[in-house]
Amino acid sequence: MAEWQTLLLWLVIGHVIADFYLQPMSWVHDRNNRHFKSTKVIWHSLIHGLLGFAALVAWQENYDFGISAAAFGYASFITITHYFIDIGKSYSSKGVVPFLLDQLAHLFVILLITVNLSGPQNLSEQLLSFFSTPDNLVIGLGYLLVLTPASVMIRMLLERWAYMGNEEESLPQAGNLIGQLERVLLLTCILIDSWAAVGFVLAAKSVFRFGDLTASKDRKLTEYVMLGTLVSILVTLSVAGLIKTVI
Template sequence: MAFSLLLVALIIGHLLADFYWQPMSWVNDRNTRHFKAKKLYYHVLVHGVTSALIITLWEYTFGWQQLSSVFLATSIIVISHYFIDIAKSYSNKGVVPFLFDQIAHIIIIIAISIWLTDNLQFTNSVMALLTNSKALWVIAGYLIILNPSAVFIRMMLERITNHFSSDGSLPLAGQSIGMLERVLMLTFILLDQFAGLGFLIAAKSVFRFGDLSASKDKKLTEYVMLGTLLSVSVTLFVGLGINYLIS
């Protein structure tokens, strides 16, 4: 309980300091001036004060009331946050650098929480996940419905429609939409919420109805219907298979 409490408190503090207490002017200043940006130091200071308050409160409530631990943990968070943000400022500002930035911060927070609580709760939880066949089947299911399913559906559509493709759409938009809808569908199936699955399919049909009814190209209508039905079929097959294997 102590580990979970400290971990979630530090994560909340990180989210507040990174997304709610950091104006865009600070972000722009960091991305423009990098390590010379004064606003970067303000941002790191906000993180330091927030983390110090959380760690102090936890240390004097559940810990060993050691001020040195508070100082060292806060210093690690502040220094690591500074260098991680500096590295991000030199990136292309895309989604991948953003994800790596946040993952790096969370890893530091997890490590600090493990060290301060001095227990094996996190390690035991990870080992329990890695040795739990049900959890591994679920992970495998999500991995299957992402890129492997996208490749399979694209190959099937190319074979059936003779390499027909719709012009005027955003690059990779169809593939991204398909991945997102399969993730949602698989989640509904694993939760035995088939009503949500029906709602998702109906909602997509409503959104696409205008485009298809306005289109004079019968091939486009057939292409979209085939893609949707293939996506649903693959996800149903994977989801029902996983439910059978873990039941």
């Protein structure tokens, strides 16, 4: 493992521990309610800085760089940026989008420190090598195909048998999302040659669907669901077979 990968992983592990294991919900509520007046967000940011400092010192010692004052400076940078990012998030609405933006901002800071310490040329060369490898590109294309393109194709294939059920009883776009997640899981299991897991995914979906189909006593719904599931599986198997053939 390269030096920059070790540093990046240690910093990310420290972030996850501080953000999700060492931050009580009472601190989160205090930050969201009091914003700049919250003292809990200060303690939370200091914990991030402390774990970041520990990761930096451990990394320097592991590669015999010697402990330098730079570790304290970068740890202070983590503390300050985390404080202001979290304060900014406290003014946003609740939901998955603000949460993801908050986490991406923190990860960007970590990546910035990693690049600055390990050298941007070294990092960029390895990233370019990873994303330019034909096998990785083929696998990435496969995942892209089993998501939205597969959904569009399945919808077009089943259009002539479109089932007009009671949409008020289901979540909006839930069926489409379930199908995409199912295909991603199946493709992953096939690529790692875990056929037992493939059977588990299909069995789990069948068990959950069986109750709905039995309760509805609607033959058209049953046939429509079976068609959709079988086409979805066929598409995923086809994509997986092409990927394995190429790589």
